[in-house]
Amino acid sequence: MTIRTPSNAALLKPESLPRHERGGGASTTPLVTRAVGSSSFITGYTSFGGGTEIPFHSHNVQESVVLMEGRAILDIDGLEYELKPHDVTFIPPNVPHRFRNLSKTEPMKILWIYANAEATRTLTDTGVTNFVSAEHGKNA
Numbered sequence: 001m002t003i004r005t006p007s008n009a010a011l012l013k014p015e016s017l018p019r020h021e022r023g024g025g026a027s028t029t030p031l032v033t034r035a036v037g038s039s040s041f042i043t044g045y046t047s048f049g050g051g052t053e054i055p056f057h058s059h060n061v062q063e064s065v066v067l068m069e070g071r072a073i074l075d076i077d078g079l080e081y082e083l084k085p086h087d088v089t090f091i092p093p094n095v096p097h098r099f100r101n102l103s104k105t106e107p108m109k110i111l112w113i114y115a116n117a118e119a120t121r122t123l124t125d126t127g128v129t130n131f132v133s134a135e136h137g138k139n140a
Contacts, residue, residue, distance in 0.1 A: 002036060010036040014045060020136045025052030025101075030136045034117050042117050042132065048072075048108040053100035056124035059132075062115040063091045065099065070108030073100040096124045 001016040012031050019029045030044040045068070048054075056075070065074075065088070072083040076097040083089075091097055101108040114132060122129040 008037060012036070018136075019047075022046070022054075022135060024054070025049035026054055028136060030133070033133060033136075038117055040117060041113060041115055042119060043111065043113045044136075046110050046112060048099070048101040048110075050103055050105040050107065051101060052108070054098050056096045056098045057121050058094050058096045058124065059091070059114065059122070060116075060120045061093050061118075063089075063119075064113045065089045065091070066111040066113075068109040068111050070106055071102040072108050072110070073102055074098075075100065 001013040003011040014029055017029050019027050021027050026046055026048050028044055028046045032038045032043040067083040067085055067087050069085060074081045074083055074089060119132045120129050121132055
C-alpha cells in the first residue's frame with residue numbers, strides 16, 4: 001500500500017507491497033522507485049532465507065546497504081566482513097561484492113539504496129547486466 005499526501009509525498013507500507021522472487025532464496029520488495037516519483041535514487045528490501053547467498057555482482061552507481069535483521073557476511077575486495085543489524089555499508093560503483101546470510105536457518109533482511117534510479121546490476125561470473133528495476137518485473 002502506498003499513501004499519497006496532498007503534496008504528492010508517499011508513505012509506503014512494505015507488508016502490502018509486491019514482493020519479487022529473485023531465486024536462490026532471495027526476494028525483493030521495491031520501496032522508493034520511479035513509480036512513487038523518485039528520479040534520483042531507488043530503495044528496497046531484500047530478504048534472504050537461511051543459508052542464502054547472492055552471486056558476486058557490481059553496480060554502475062554508488063550503493064548503501066543497511067542490515068535490518070539477522071547476521072550477514074559482506075564479501076568484497078577478497079575479504080569477508082561480518083555485519084550485525086543496523087550496520088551500514090557504502091559500496092562505490094563497479095566494485096564486485098555480495099551478501100550472504102550467516103545463519104543456515106534464520107532469515108536475514110537488508111535495505112538497499114542506489115544513488116540513481118537507473119542503477120544496474122552486472123553479474124561477475126557471466127557479465128550479464130540488467131537494470132535493478134527490471135528484476136522487479138518492470139522498470140519502476
